[in-house]
Amino acid sequence: xxxxxxxxxxxxxxxxxxxxxxxxxxxxxxxxxxxxxxxxxxxxxxxxxxxxxxxxxxxxxxxxxxxxxxxxxxxxxxxxxxxxxxxxxxxxxxxxxxxxxxxxxxxxxxxxxxxxxxxxxxxxxxxxxxxxxxxxxxxxxxxxxxxxxxxxxxxxxxxxxxxxxxxxxxxxxxxxxxxxxxxxxxxxxxxxxxxxxxxxxxxxxxxxxxxxxxxxxxxxxxxxxxxxxxxxxxxxxxxxxxxxxxxxxxxxxxxxxxxxxxxxxxxxxxxxxxxxxxxxxxxxxxxxxxxxxxxxxxxxxxxxxxxxxxxxxxxxxxxxxxxxxxxxxxxxxxxxxxxxxxxxxxxxxxxxxxxxxxxxxxxxxxxxxxxxxxxxxxxxxxxxxxxxxxxxxxxxxxxxxxx
Amino acid sequence: xxxxxxxxxxxxxxxxxxxxxxxxxxxxxxxxxxxxxxxxxxxxxxxxxxxxxxxxxxxxxxxxxxxxxxxxxxxxxxxxxxxxxxxxxxxxxxxxxxxxxxxxxxxxxxxxxxxxxxxxxxxxxxxxxxxxxxxxxxxxxxxxxxxxxxxxxxxxxxxxxxxxxxxxxxxxxxxxxxxxxxxxxxxxxxxxxxxxxxxxxxxxxxxxxxxxxxxxxxxxxxxxxxxxxxxxxxxxxxxxxxxxxxxxxxxxx
Numbered sequence: 001x002x003x004x005x006x007x008x009x010x011x012x013x014x015x016x017x018x019x020x021x022x023x024x025x026x027x028x029x030x031x032x033x034x035x036x037x038x039x040x041x042x043x044x045x046x047x048x049x050x051x052x053x054x055x056x057x058x059x060x061x062x063x064x065x066x067x068x069x070x071x072x073x074x075x076x077x078x079x080x081x082x083x084x085x086x087x088x089x090x091x092x093x094x095x096x097x098x099x100x101x102x103x104x105x106x107x108x109x110x111x112x113x114x115x116x117x118x119x120x121x122x123x124x125x126x127x128x129x130x131x132x133x134x135x136x137x138x139x140x141x142x143x144x145x146x147x148x149x150x151x152x153x154x155x156x157x158x159x160x161x162x163x164x165x166x167x168x169x170x171x172x173x174x175x176x177x178x179x180x181x182x183x184x185x186x187x188x189x190x191x192x193x194x195x196x197x198x199x200x201x202x203x204x205x206x207x208x209x210x211x212x213x214x215x216x217x218x219x220x221x222x223x224x225x226x227x228x229x230x231x232x233x234x235x236x237x238x239x240x241x242x243x244x245x246x247x248x249x250x251x252x253x254x255x256x257x258x259x260x261x262x263x264x265x266x267x268x269x270x271x272x273x274x275x276x277x278x279x280x281x282x283x284x285x286x287x288x289x290x291x292x293x294x295x296x297x298x299x300x301x302x303x304x305x306x307x308x309x310x311x312x313x314x315x316x317x318x319x320x321x322x323x324x325x326x327x328x329x330x331x332x333x334x335x336x337x338x339x340x341x342x343x344x345x346x347x348x349x350x351x352x353x354x355x356x357x358x359x360x361x362x363x364x365x366x367x368x369x370x371x372x373x374x375x376x377x378x379x380x381x382x383x384x385x386x387x388x389x390x391x392x393x394x395x396x397x398x399x400x401x402x403x
Numbered sequence: 404x405x406x407x408x409x410x411x412x413x414x415x416x417x418x419x420x421x422x423x424x425x426x427x428x429x430x431x432x433x434x435x436x437x438x439x440x441x442x443x444x445x446x447x448x449x450x451x452x453x454x455x456x457x458x459x460x461x462x463x464x465x466x467x468x469x470x471x472x473x474x475x476x477x478x479x480x481x482x483x484x485x486x487x488x489x490x491x492x493x494x495x496x497x498x499x500x501x502x503x504x505x506x507x508x509x510x511x512x513x514x515x516x517x518x519x520x521x522x523x524x525x526x527x528x529x530x531x532x533x534x535x536x537x538x539x540x541x542x543x544x545x546x547x548x549x550x551x552x553x554x555x556x557x558x559x560x561x562x563x564x565x566x567x568x569x570x571x572x573x574x575x576x577x578x579x580x581x582x583x584x585x586x587x588x589x590x591x592x593x594x595x596x597x598x599x600x601x602x603x604x605x606x607x608x609x610x611x612x613x614x615x616x617x618x619x620x621x622x623x624x625x626x627x628x629x630x631x632x633x634x635x636x637x638x639x640x641x642x643x644x645x646x647x648x649x650x651x652x653x654x655x656x
Contacts, residue, residue, distance in 0.1 A: 350458070355495040356505075358455050359565065360483035360513035369508065373499030373548070 007036040015057040025120030061149030071172030071201040077137040096132040106185040125154035144173035161189035175203035188220035202230035218244030226253035235264040242276035251280040259288025277308040286322030297329040307337040315345035408604035414465035425629035441626030455489040484516035488571035490562040492578040534567040556587030563594040580614035592617030612644035627651040
């Protein structure tokens with residue numbers, strides 16, 4: 001039906017199609033020609049209508065000549081960098097880490113424009129193999145430098161059976177109107193234990209898209225923390241697949257949203273085999289005229305009996321104009337599972353505020369304490385002290401940032 | 404004449420359109436403990452909230468002087484720094500805020516408001532440890548988020564701990580005995596009595612006479628329909644316990 005009624009394409013779509021064709025990605029170009037960028041009619045983009053929000057696409061990024069300082073310094077971390085899609089030389093890797101490059105296109109193909117564009121445009125991927133447990137935090141500094149650029153970069157990480165690691169990704173760069181399309185693929189071996197933290201610290205002019213795909217083997221334990229604290233338009237799409245019995249994931253995320261921003265965490269978790277569990281917990285704090293979106297979908301395959309999954313989304317609105325949109329979805333094909341979802345949204349609790357005031361704590365400080373308290377259960381599980389402090393610093397910086 | 408720690412003059416207050424306090428008069432000199440007794444709904448707790456400055460209540464008439472200073476125009480945090488402390492009937496649970504962090508913030512905020520320097524961490528730890536020991540509060544309890552998962556007794560002990568650390572000139576105890584078994588009541592009462600020093604004044608709001616066996620008041624007031632209808636010594640509490648509040652309702656009506 002669609003070919004008979006082609007959608008009207010805007011300048012962003014025309015540019016995207018030309019860019020895809022320039023690298024020979026005819027199929028991806030064709031899809032956009034036919035369907036355009038997703039509108040609110042596409043369920044997974046219901047609250048983040050790219051046709052409206054993404055009006056222009058800058059030229060494809062060129063290798064960067066200069067790089068600004070890391071957006072976040074974590075003392076003791078092993079640091080790697082991808083600048084404008086190009087993997088940079090790294091310092092000596094710590095024990096257990098093999099650093100290399102691989103072909104781009106790390107994501108599993110699916111009906112999603114961001115995934116398709118990433119797979120078509122990402123030329124190379126930073127590849128990490130973690131053969132055994134890694135002590136220092138591994139930080140991948142992903143940046144877009146220079147004039148406004150459309151950059152697709154990619155990261156692929158294999159974690160060996162029984163290994164543990166803390167992996168931090170930070171996104172930043174110059175303050176031009178970049179469009180970043182960042183792919184991360186993590187495969188966790190049996191009983192691997194991984195904490196994966198991604199933090200968007202891009203400039204306000206940036207449109208930031210990240211896709212995190214996870215595969216968990218038997219007994220693997222994954223904790224994620226997505227923090228959006230930068231780009232004016234930001235969306236992180238999480239695709240975890242629990243493919244081994246005993247696998248568990250705590251998927252967490254935090255939208256820190258200020259005036260004029262539109263920020264989105266969308267998750268689609270697949271419980272593919274019996275006896276897996278997941279606990280997604282997403283929080284949004286909005287102020288000014290801003291919009292936070294949390295979409296969480298739990299898919300339980302037909303054979304995946306004894307799945308235990310609980311999705312929670314909590315919102316805190318610090319202004320009357322802020323919007324928080326929360327959509328849970330359950331798609332369950334097995335008949336012996338425990339799956340649930342919950343959502344709360346509100347302002348700072350008046351009684352809690354009065355209690356703190358009554359102890360002599362001034363209003364601004366009391367409000368900060370309550371906001372920190374709201375976030376604490378996301379940051380507390382991060383055990384590395386320096387990293388925890390750095391995360392707290394991002395939250396405090398946001399709180400001090402006013403509107 | 405010494406300035407009273409608390410002086411309430413003809414205090415009227417309402418919540419939305421309903422008048423709850425209808426002309427409260429009360430004077431508490433330094434070092435004295437006064438009890439206010441009254442049945443549920445008589446406005447006792449409203450009085451405590453109005454003193455502490457809760458926003459929901461509107462004062463329509465009257466004055467409240469704390470150490471000679473009118474506090475009705477002050478924010479709740481300013482009243483606290485001026486020496487007022489309210490021990491809540493239902494202490495609020497605040498997830499994610501560690502009790503120790505909260506205590507330190509409260510102490511230092513009040514010190515700052517009074518132009519004093521911050522308490523050093525070792526001095527703070529020492530003060531908490533000493534005050535906590537008297538109230539059977541161990542460091543495990545203080546590591547938890549504020550009041551979260553505390554039993555009824557733990558919450559009330561935590562309130563008294565805050566009072567001990569903040570050293571108010573006037574402590575208002577709102578139904579501090581509610582939800583306590585007799586052992587917990589004794590611990591709390593011991594903590595309160597330890598803070599009676601001849602200077603600090605207290606206003607003990609209670610429904611039952613039981614608490615007043617442990618915290619013996621200098622003056623007992625009967626509260627009915629938004630005002631004090633009778634005052635006397637501690638014997639008045641015993642009389643109330645025996646006869647109930649029924650006699651006062653008619654009188655107040």
